Amino acid sequence: MINKYGIDIDLSLNSGQYFLWEKKKKSWYGIYGETILKITEKENERIYEFDSFPEYNNWQKNIFRQDDNYEEIIYEISQNERIKYLVQKYPGLRILRQKPIQCIFSFLCSSNNNIPRIRLMLRNLSKKFGKKIVFDDMEFYTFPDIKSLCNASIQDLLSCGLGYRSRFVLNSAKDIADKIINIEFLKNTKYEFAKEELLKLDGVGEKIADCILLFSFDKLEAFPIDVWIIKFLCQNLQQITKTEINLNSKISPIQYKKISKEIRDRYGKYSGYVQQYIYYNIREENGRKW
DNA sequence: ACCCAGGCCCTTG
């Protein structure tokens, strides 16, 4: 259901971009760093109530990007007929704004993985290293801060089910804590620079870097290319890239950069929104599991 | 048992 700001809450929370949301007793509860967010839909009124603990007034303006000029975005990306069709098919699908640290470690856990299991791993991680908060008589765990992650042992991380990603999480946490990679600084630098810096983190490649940039660094031009996007490009948009894409073999970082550049040249500064519509569509067509 | 999952790292040629 679309609310008065034109946002479809359920669709947006369930589109594979923000993992730590769950519906309990008719309300959505989300983890935003150290804050628990709550969304309750009022029956048949297209109105939602927003709450949180600790208190965080008007958080929805931030998380749901109500500062974006959505009309302009829709107008821009609808220049392409195929995308226009998808925009009309999924009205109210929005990019959400996540906390950088949470976003970085969420997508670090996403490689060669499926969404239900990414959720499981992140919940395990929060339970082990986050703080317990009781809200509405239910237990929630905040997302671990960088210091807790630094102090984790590989064994701890393995016990959360992170597998071979444990090493990535630990190494990246240390580099971030030591400000070898300065997140707060990078957030305010431009796309290309921030991306090159993020690529220095262990376990962060082209795709994960683009997810971090799009979902938590306000870089709406970032266009994460995963196996599903590749599949869509092969089916629908072969003409936009001269780069040969072979569905059977993985694309190299060089190929990724070429395709990514071509996409951004074509769709412009809101390519990230294009990606979100494509991703949702291709996953839906292939019987998503999340 | 086998295959797959919002990839990335590492080694070869």
Add this chain to the structure above:
DNA sequence: CAAGGGCATGGG
């Protein structure tokens, strides 16, 4: 450069 194997783990 590219190509390809390995990787931890849980679900189908």
